[in-house]
Each structure stands twice: as C-alpha cells, then as structure tokens.
Amino acid sequence: MVIANENIVADLSENNVEISTTFSGAKILLFGAYDGKKDDDIIVIVSGPKGQVKVEKKSKKYGIWMISDSIIFNNVPKYYYIASNRKIINITNKKEIIKKGFDLNTLKLGNTEKKISLPEREIWRKALTRNMISQKFWKLDESSILLNKNTLFRKTLSLPSNVSTGLFNVIIMHYRKGLLISREESSIKISKSGISASIYNIAQEYSALYGIIAVVLAVFIGWFANMIFRRI
Amino acid sequence: MYIYLPIAEQPIHALVVLGIGWLIGVIMGMVGIGGGFLLTPLMIFFGIPSPVAVASVANQIVAPSVSGVLSHWKSGNVDIKMGIILLLGGVLGSSIGVLIFNVLNNIGQLDLVIKFSYFLFLSAIGTLMFIESLRLIIRVRKGKVTRGKLHQHNWLHGLPFKTRFRKSKLYISVLLPLLIGVIVGILAALMGIGGGFIIVPAMIYLLGMPTSLVVGTSLFQIIFVASNTTILQASQNQTVDIVLAFLLLLGSVIGVQFGSRFSNLMKGEHLRFFLSIIILLVGFKLFSDLITIPKDIFSIIVLK
Numbered sequence: 001m002v003i004a005n006e007n008i009v010a011d012l013s014e015n016n017v018e019i020s021t022t023f024s025g026a027k028i029l030l031f032g033a034y035d036g037k038k039d040d041d042i043i044v045i046v047s048g049p050k051g052q053v054k055v056e057k058k059s060k061k062y063g064i065w066m067i068s069d070s071i072i073f074n075n076v077p078k079y080y081y082i083a084s085n086r087k088i089i090n091i092t093n094k095k096e097i098i099k100k101g102f103d104l105n106t107l108k109l110g111n112t113e114k115k116i117s118l119p120e121r122e123i124w125r126k127a128l129t130r131n132m133i134s135q136k137f138w139k140l141d142e143s144s145i146l147l148n149k150n151t152l153f154r155k156t157l158s159l160p161s162n163v164s165t166g167l168f169n170v171i172i173m174h175y176r177k178g179l180l181i182s183r184e185e186s187s188i189k190i191s192k193s194g195i196s197a198s199i200y201n202i203a204q205e206y207s208a209l210y211g212i213i214a215v216v217l218a219v220f221i222g223w224f225a226n227m228i229f230r231r232i
Numbered sequence: 233m234y235i236y237l238p239i240a241e242q243p244i245h246a247l248v249v250l251g252i253g254w255l256i257g258v259i260m261g262m263v264g265i266g267g268g269f270l271l272t273p274l275m276i277f278f279g280i281p282s283p284v285a286v287a288s289v290a291n292q293i294v295a296p297s298v299s300g301v302l303s304h305w306k307s308g309n310v311d312i313k314m315g316i317i318l319l320l321g322g323v324l325g326s327s328i329g330v331l332i333f334n335v336l337n338n339i340g341q342l343d344l345v346i347k348f349s350y351f352l353f354l355s356a357i358g359t360l361m362f363i364e365s366l367r368l369i370i371r372v373r374k375g376k377v378t379r380g381k382l383h384q385h386n387w388l389h390g391l392p393f394k395t396r397f398r399k400s401k402l403y404i405s406v407l408l409p410l411l412i413g414v415i416v417g418i419l420a421a422l423m424g425i426g427g428g429f430i431i432v433p434a435m436i437y438l439l440g441m442p443t444s445l446v447v448g449t450s451l452f453q454i455i456f457v458a459s460n461t462t463i464l465q466a467s468q469n470q471t472v473d474i475v476l477a478f479l480l481l482l483g484s485v486i487g488v489q490f491g492s493r494f495s496n497l498m499k500g501e502h503l504r505f506f507l508s509i510i511i512l513l514v515g516f517k518l519f520s521d522l523i524t525i526p527k528d529i530f531s532i533i534v535l536k
Binding site for chain 1: 233234235236238239241242243291292294295296297298299302303340341343344348455459462463464465466467468470472474475477478481482485486488489522523524525526528529530531532533534535
C-alpha cells in the first residue's frame with residue numbers, strides 16, 4: 001500500500017453501537033495506515049458528548065459522613081479516552097499536550113454553576129478528574145497502540161458498559177519529532193436500541209402509564225404464580 | 233448472562249438477580265413477612281442507585297403480595313374492612329412519602345436518609361426478633377409454653393370514632409389503623425418496602441388482631457400501598473426499573489412457594505433467629521458505611 005502526502009487513513013470496525021438488552025460494553029477495532037518513518041508516533045483521542053457533572057463532597061457531621069457541598073461543572077466530556085504508542089511525554093512537548101487535550105488533568109472544561117475561586121476550582125477539578133477515571137468515564141491508555149513496519153496501526157477501543165449515548169468523535173493523529181503532520185477524524189454513534197430503548201422512552205415520556213404497566217405486570221405475575229402453584 | 237437495566241443504566245447478571253429474588257421469596261414464604269427490607273439494601277450493595285432500588289423493589293413487592301393474598305383469601309384469612317382502612321391510610325402515607333422522597337432527592341441527601349432509616353429499622357427489628365426468638369427457643373427447651381392474653385387494653389383503645397371489626401372481633405377507633413397505615417405508607421415510599429415487618433407487629437400488639445388474620449390482611453393492604461408507590465415513583469421520579477423489578481418478582485413468586493413448603497422443615501423460632509442475625513448484619517454493614525471514612529470524600533454524578 002502506498003500512501004502519498006503523508007496522509008493518515010483510518011477506519012473503525014463499527015460506526016454504530018447499539019445499547020440493547022444484552023449490552024455489557026463494546027469493543028471496536030480502530031485500524032489504519034500512515035506514511036511513517038522510524039520513531040514516528042500515533043495518538044488517538046475518543047471523546048463523547050459533553051454535559052454537566054456534579055461533584056459532591058462529604059464531610060463528617062454528627063459522626064456520620066454526609067454530603068456537605070457540591071459543584072456542577074458544565075461542558076464536561078462524559079467519555080474521554082487517550083491512547084498512544086508510547087509515553088505521550090516522550091512524543092511531544094508540554095504545550096502541545098495541553099493544547100491538544102492529551103492530559104486528563106488539564107482537559108478544558110466549562111465553568112461551574114456556582115462561582116468559585118481559582119484555587120477552589122482546582123480542588124474540585126482534581127476530584128472530578130480522579131472520579132471520572134475511577135468510574136471508567138475517562139482513561140489514559142499510553143503505549144497501547146500497536147504499530148507495524150511504520151505503516152500500519154491498530155487498537156481495540158473498549159467502551160465501558162456505563163457509556164453514555166450520543167456521538168463520539170475519534171481523532172487519529174500522526175506525530176513526527178514532536179510535530180503533528182497528519183490527522184484523520186471519524187465518529188461512533190452510540191444509541192439505545194430495541195426493548196431497552198423503548199422502555200427508557202416510555203418511562204420518560206409516558207411515566208404514569210409506565211407505572212401502571214409496571215403494577216399490572218406485577219399483579220398478573222402474582223396471580224399467575226398462584227394459579228400454577230395451586231395445581232402442583 | 234448479563235441484562236442491561238434501562239433505567240438503572242447498567243448491566244446486571246440476570247441469574248444473580250433471579251437468585252436473590254428467589255431467596256427473598258423463600259424467606260417470605262417461611263417467615264411470612266415481605267423481603268423488601270432486605271432486598272433494597274441488597275440491591276444497593278450490588279451498585280443499583282438507591283432511588284432506582286427503592287422504586288423497583290416497591291414494584292416487585294406487588295407480585296408476591298397478590299400471590300399471597302389469593303391463598304389467604306381462600307382460607308378466609310383477610311379482614312377486608314380493616315384492610316381498607318389500613319390501605320386508605322397507606323395510600324395517603326405513600327403519597328406523602330413520595331413527596332418527601334422528591335424533596336430529599338433535590339437537596340441531595342436522599343441516599344443518606346435511605347441508608348440511615350434502613351440502619352434504624354433493621355437494627356430495631358433485628359434486635360426485637362432476636363430477643364423474641366431466643367426467648368421462645370429457651371422456653372421450648374425448658375418445656376414451658378404459655379399462651380399470652382388475646383390482647384391488652386391501653387390508652388389507644390380510648391380514641392374516638394370507634395367502630396366494630398366483625399372479622400377481627402374488635403371494637404376500636406378508626407384512627408388507629410388509619411394512622412398505622414399512614415406511617416407504613418411513608419416508610420414504604422421512602423424505603424421501598426411493603427411495610428409487612430412493621431404492620432404485622434403493629435396489628436398484633438397495637439390493634440390486638442387475631443394472628444390468623446394478620447398476614448393476609450397486611451398483604452392485602454401492601455398490594456395497594458406498593459402499587460401506589462410504584463405509580464407515583466414512576467410518574468414523578470422515573471426511577472422504576474421494570475426489567476429489574478421483573479427479574480426480582482419472577483424469582484420471588486417462585487421462592488415464596490418453596491418457602492411455604494420448607495417452613496415445615498424448621499421451627500418458626502429457629503427461622504426467625506437466623507433471620508434476625510442476617511438483618512442485624514445488614515444493618516451493621518449499612519451503619520459502618522455511614523461512619524467509616526469514605527475512600528474518596530468526593531464523588532461524582534454524571535447528569536443527563
């Protein structure tokens with residue numbers, strides 16, 4: 001395969017992920033080719049839809065740990081994943097790392113609902129990052145992309161089972177001596193499907209009806225069980 | 233086999249949930265009280281968010297209650313008049329409960345209140361059951377089995393609006409069962425329970441109802457209270473996970489049948505003794521979670 005103009009080409013094994021009744025996370029293969037030289041690097045970012053994230057702080061009152069304060073951050077990516085073929089700090093400089101969003105601690109987020117001072121924001125921000133990582137919403141996955149003969153790359157993206165729905169952007173970047181020389185974008189659409197989606201929609205839109213159905217179903221099964229077991 | 237829960241928005245092992253439902257059903261069938269108060273904390277341990285656990289368990293309680301009432305009905309063990317007054321109070325109470333639930337959810341302390349009230353109730357019920365069953369075991373060993381009075385008269389019997397409950401052979405104030413109904417209703421909405429473990433002792437010790445009528449009548453009113461809670465939770469908070477409730481109730485309606493057959497194999501007081509230990513352990517675990525320093529004092533909620 002010959003690729004001219006140092007262009008990178010990439011594709012995903014799937015562009016649509018459906019959250020159905022049997023969904024427990026998804027694996028998507030990202031693969032492609034680049035016109036590389038020795039010691040070139042590949043960095044991939046997958047970022048999900050943005051939204052509000054509430055950070056809650058607990059403190060001890062009357063001997064019990066209870067929520068004492070909370071801050072809502074706007075424009076937080078609900079999913080953010082960074083992958084590379086080696087330590088990003090060895091690929092490019094600090095400035096580029098922050099600018100391109102290769103560091104989870106310095107990702108650009110929106111302002112907070114409640115006005116807070118900068119040092120205070122830093123504390124809440126750190127708590128947010130730590131928790132987004134521990135709940136698998138955000139992930140830094142360095143040295144995980146496989147490169148082959150400076151031409152081919154491949155990486156399996158694992159979407160966790162708690163993934164949110166929406167459009168996920170996939171950006172693939174080719175670095176040479178710390179400089180970006182080529183990039184390619186793709187996207188994955190994640191949506192609820194089948195019974196799972198219908199149930200969710202009915203629960204949201206026809207919530208009273210949904211409650212009645214839930215009760216009728218329970219009454220019916222209770223009656224039915226009584227009928228069957230009376231005969232045994 | 234994993235099944236994705238559409239409202240809790242997470243996958244859960246279907247067989248595990250069915251198994252838990254079954255086990256709770258067995259306990260219900262053996263001991264005669266609903267397993268809601270054990271089921272909700274169990275669901276919370278499994279990582280289901282507390283509001284979803286409470287609302288879905290309220291939904292599941294309906295099924296074994298219907299199933300149970302039908303068998304008690306056939307044997308004539310339901311006091312309808314008493315049941316209707318209890319359920320009027322219960323429906324009122326569960327509506328108040330859902331309102332309180334809403335307010336707590338908005339100020340962000342719902343989780344704490346649910347866990348704390350569970351701790352209080354589990355330790356109170358667990359301790360009472362532990363003492364009562366231990367006493368009976370000791371007494372039976374010594375060979376003395378004495379029967380108490382049918383019921384005792386106290387100030388509660390002096391309340392106004394007295395009416396006659398023919399089936400239960402009682403002449404008491406309407407306010408009494410109404411008030412019990414309201415309290416149970418509030419707890420049902422807040423904690424995702426049918427309230428059997430509160431209403432059964434209340435009917436025996438406060439109202440002085442004959443024991444044979446107690447379980448059927450309490451199940452009768454639980455059906456309505458739990459149904460009301462389910463519909464209100466679904467319409468106001470969208471927290472009823474029908475898939476979770478379905479798996480649980482499928483397990484529990486089967487379990488109840490096994491339980492009522494197993495109950496001949498073991499003495500009631502031994503059974504209650506074991507159950508009281510389980511209840512105390514669950515209560516202790518909830519309490520230790522509240523007082524031990526959390527791994528991270530910060531936590532996050534991804535909003536819609």
